[in-house]
Amino acid sequence: MIDFIQNQLPTILYITFCVFSVLFGLGVIFLKNPVSAAFSLILVFLNVAGIFALQHAFFIAAVQVLVYAGAIMVLFIFVIMLLSVEHVEKDWPKKQAYLPIPIALSVALAGVFIYAILNTNFHITKGPYSVERIEELGGNITVLSQHMFSLYAVPFLAVGMLLSIAVVGAVVLAKRKVE
Amino acid sequence: MAEFDIVHHPALITAAILFSIGLVGISLRRSIISMLMCIELMLTGVNLTLVTYAHQNQDLTGQLMVFFIITVAAAEGAVGLGLLISLFRNQQTVSTADLSKMKE
Numbered sequence: 037m038i039d040f041i042q043n044q045l046p047t048i049l050y051i052t053f054c055v056f057s058v059l060f061g062l063g064v065i066f067l068k069n070p071v072s073a074a075f076s077l078i079l080v081f082l083n084v085a086g087i088f089a090l091q092h093a094f095f096i097a098a099v100q101v102l103v104y105a106g107a108i109m110v111l112f113i114f115v116i117m118l119l120s121v122e123h124v125e126k127d128w129p130k131k132q133a134y135l136p137i138p139i140a141l142s143v144a145l146a147g148v149f150i151y152a153i154l155n156t157n158f159h160i161t162k163g164p165y166s167v168e169r170i171e172e173l174g175g176n177i178t179v180l181s182q183h184m185f186s187l188y189a190v191p192f193l194a195v196g197m198l199l200s201i202a203v204v205g206a207v208v209l210a211k212r213k214v215e
Numbered sequence: 216m217a218e219f220d221i222v223h224h225p226a227l228i229t230a231a232i233l234f235s236i237g238l239v240g241i242s243l244r245r246s247i248i249s250m251l252m253c254i255e256l257m258l259t260g261v262n263l264t265l266v267t268y269a270h271q272n273q274d275l276t277g278q279l280m281v282f283f284i285i286t287v288a289a290a291e292g293a294v295g296l297g298l299l300i301s302l303f304r305n306q307q308t309v310s311t312a313d314l315s316k317m318k319e
Contacts, residue, residue, distance in 0.1 A: 050221065054229040061233050064256055065240035070249060077252050080233070084259055087226050091270040096262075096281050103285055108255065108292045115296045116248060119303055138242035142235040149231035153224060163274030180278060188279055195286045202290035209297035212304075 050090050057083035070116050074109060081105040092167050094176045226267045234260035247302070247309050251295050258288050 041048070060083065063076035081104045088097035165179065173179050184192055233256055240253030262281045269277025303309055 046221075051225060054225045057229055058232050058236075061236040061256060064252060065236060065244065065249075070246070073249060073252060077256065080256065080259065084233075084263055087229070087263060088266055091221060091226070091266055093266045093270065093278050093281075096266055096278050096285075099282065099285055100262075103289055104255070104259070108289055111292060111296055112248065112252060115299060118300070119248070119309060135243065138239055142239045142242075145238065146231050146235035149234070150228050153227045153231065158272075160272055162272055165275050166273045169273075180275060180282075183275055183279055184282070191283060195283055199286060199290055202294050206293040206297035209294070210300045 046090060049086065053083045053086040053090070057087070071113065074113050074116060077112075078105050078109045081109070092170070092176060095180050221270070223267050223271050226263060230260045230263035230267065232260075233257070233263065245310050245312050247299055247311060248296075250311075251292065251299075255288065255292070258284060 057080050060076045060079040064073050064080065067073045067076055081100060085097045085100040085105070088094075088100060170176055170179050237253040237255075237257030237260065240256065241250050244250055244253065262284055265277040265281050265284075269275060299309060302314075306314065308314065
């Protein structure tokens with residue numbers, strides 16, 4: 037029994053992460069209290085980070101935990117607290133007649149996605165970076181950084197520029213007007 | 216941890232469902248802060264798809280894309296919440312139901 041669990045542990049974890057990220061995703065939209073919704077979103081991010089790690093995307097998993105579950109969600113909860121929860125709480129449409137149409141459309145969209153996922157067969161020649169090859173070259177982060185600072189150096193600089201502009205913009209938007 | 220051959224369909228289906236959940240949330244919830252959270256949920260779904268296909272095709276471009284998307288999402292969150300605070304200061308509400316000035 038223990039042997040079985042040890043052998044199957046990655047698969048069990050994988051399915052658990054998938055199921056729980058969907059469950060907590062439902063929590064994000066159906067929990068009335070915005071703080072509960074934000075914590076539910078944090079748990080979605082952590083579960084998705086687990087899936088990333090199982091797919092050997094270790095750097096992305098770490099960034100997901102640090103940036104998303106850490107920085108961005110702390111900012112969200114901070115703003116919810118700042119605006120006082122009652123203001124955020126009156127959240128759902130009063131007329132429940134609005135409910136079925138978006139839900140039906142989104143379920144249909146999910147159905148189309150799932151149909152496409154299950155029935156598409158990409159005839160693509162696989163790239164050179166198999167898991168073993170990445171291990172040989174020095175691990176996920178080494179190979180990613182080699183790409184990022186050579187082939188993708190310009191987008192990297194552009195993203196740095198964007199972040200600086202966003203920081204300045206956020207400060208300008210949120211500060212009080214000086215009389 | 217034992218090596219295992221990962222099957223990609225569960226992750227892809229999870230990503231599709233997360234994206235759709237985010238879409239439902241954006242069209243149903245009425246406070247802007249919840250809508251921003253749903254946008255983050257949709258972005259997570261897209262990121263999951265990119266990483267899964269990157270792993271399936273043994274290519275690293277998908278992971279680099281996800282890195283840039285996360286950075287842009289952080290910028291978007293900061294600017295969105297700044298807008299939200301400025302909106303609340305001027306209108307005392309964050310509900311889209313009360314923000315109908317352009318309809319009148």
